[in-house]
Amino acid sequence: xxxxxxxxxxxxxxxxxxxxxxxxxxxxxxxxxxxxxxxxxxxxxxxxxxxxxxxxxxxxxxxxxxxxxxxxxxxxxxxxxxxxxxxxxxxxxxxxxxxxxxxxxxxxxxxxxxxxxxxxxxxxxxxxxxxxxxxxxxxxxxxxxxxxxx
Numbered sequence: 001x002x003x004x005x006x007x008x009x010x011x012x013x014x015x016x017x018x019x020x021x022x023x024x025x026x027x028x029x030x031x032x033x034x035x036x037x038x039x040x041x042x043x044x045x046x047x048x049x050x051x052x053x054x055x056x057x058x059x060x061x062x063x064x065x066x067x068x069x070x071x072x073x074x075x076x077x078x079x080x081x082x083x084x085x086x087x088x089x090x091x092x093x094x095x096x097x098x099x100x101x102x103x104x105x106x107x108x109x110x111x112x113x114x115x116x117x118x119x120x121x122x123x124x125x126x127x128x129x130x131x132x133x134x135x136x137x138x139x140x141x142x143x144x145x146x147x148x149x150x
Contacts, residue, residue: 018091025092041095045087048102052080075111076104 026034056077063070079101086098100106 014091014093017093021092037092038090038095041092042088042090045084045095045098048087049080049084052102053077053084056080072111075114076107079107079110 022034025037029037056073060070060073060077063073083098083101086094086101089095089098101110
């Protein structure tokens with residue numbers, strides 16, 4: 001399934017799941033407790049986002065001070081930001097997904113999965129290696145038009 005179809009399916013499936021959960025919980029505890037639960041999860045999400053976001057920010061700064069690129073910390077930060085958005089979005093299903101992203105072991109598993117599927121390329125000419133290019137410094141090449149050969 002392509003990325004566009006996956007996003008389209010998410011925009012259809014997630015609201016249907018949320019509505020079903022709202023109806024189910026509303027039938028169990030009533031509408032006011034259901035709405036109070038949504039409000040409480042939004043508050044909890046913002047507090048978790050602030051707390052874990054600050055921890056990630058300090059880990060990023062520590063890695064940079066040591067001269068290391070904070071790859072894992074950046075991915076953790078992105079996942080925590082997504083978790084915060086999911087918790088601030090009204091609904092219990094999105095709250096569950098958001099809470100799961102706050103679990104460090106799950107974030108590590110997602111990071112390892114992504115790392116195994118994505119190639120990180122660094123340096124100005126490193127992307128050229130796949131094209132059998134040669135990186136020459138000044139003085140290691142000559143312009144054929146200067147010699148009248150073209």
